[in-house]
Amino acid sequence: MRAERLDLADFLESLDRRDWQARSLCPGWTVHEVLAHLTLSPRETVGPTLVRVARARGSFDRANADWARELAAEFSPADLLAQLRATAGVDHRLALSGALDPLTDILVHGQDIARPLGRRREMPxxxxxxxxxxxxxxxxxxxxxxxxxxxxxxxxxxxxxxxxxxxxxxxxxxxxxxxxxxxxxxxxxxxxxxxxxxxxxxxxxxxxxxx
Incomplete structure (x- = not known):
């Protein structure tokens, strides 16, 4: 997990200003917003997350999307990359999440970013x-x-x-x-x-x- 997060951060350093505003494979999400989402895993806790899900009328996906957009509006890609690197080794996840969910999230979202940009990102x-x-x-x-x-x-x-x-x-x-x-x-x-x-x-x- 730590290695994949750091490798992704290295890859994202190569993106330019237009790339960050490009659409990802996640419907309605920009590349910038996908990165914002990836910084959530080490900081999510049950209470605030449930509040957000309730505000999103019970949709976990909508709550996550709204949160990612808020973070992308607040932090620049450079700020979010610094956060991704700083928390690369933090093994924290929500209750009921599996041990491999954070790794899966990074692997899949890395491709959500790379493929629409025509970039190749290895998946070991x-x-x-x-x-x-x-x-x-x-x-x-x-x-x-x-x-x-x-x-x-x-x-x-x-x-x-x-x-x-x-x-x-x-x-x-x-x-x-x-x-x-x-x-x-x-x-x-x-x-x-x-x-x-x-x-x-x-x-x-x-x-x-x-x-």
Missing amino acids: PARVTPALEHVWSSVFYGRPDKRFNGLRFIATDAQWSAGEGSSEVRGPIGDLLLVASGRAAGLANLTGPGVEDAAARMQRRRRAAAA
Whole structure:
């Protein structure tokens, strides 16, 4: 977790002024706001978070988005980068969060930033593998193991596979993590007879969430 946060901070140092205002893969969030969100993990506590969720009419996602926008309005990218570095080794998370949630958050949001900018950010299999294993059966991520029932996902650059069935989805483990966490951008680097089915299921889930 600490290494991934520091690596991301190094990567973000290369962004220019226009990059910070670009849209990320997170709908409605700028790159600046995604960075602001990433500084939340070490500072979130149950009480204030529940208050924000109540104000957001029960939506944890909306509460997080509002908080990220507030921080982005208050702090410059340079300030937020300093905060990210200062808290890189802080292993703090909300109650009920899993031990691998902070690492997963950094890995996925790092791609939320990099890919729309046309930048390449490595996703080391040694870090991604435990995160994907965690996400695969996580209720927070909508239980990918249930959502992709009947498809078999296979990493081509790591010793990881999951799911049952003859319809395979193959690709780099970083892209499998993006798909498991609901990012359609990960589909571009995947191959196999199950990719089209996986894409259709993701689209149905997005439509249901927007309804």
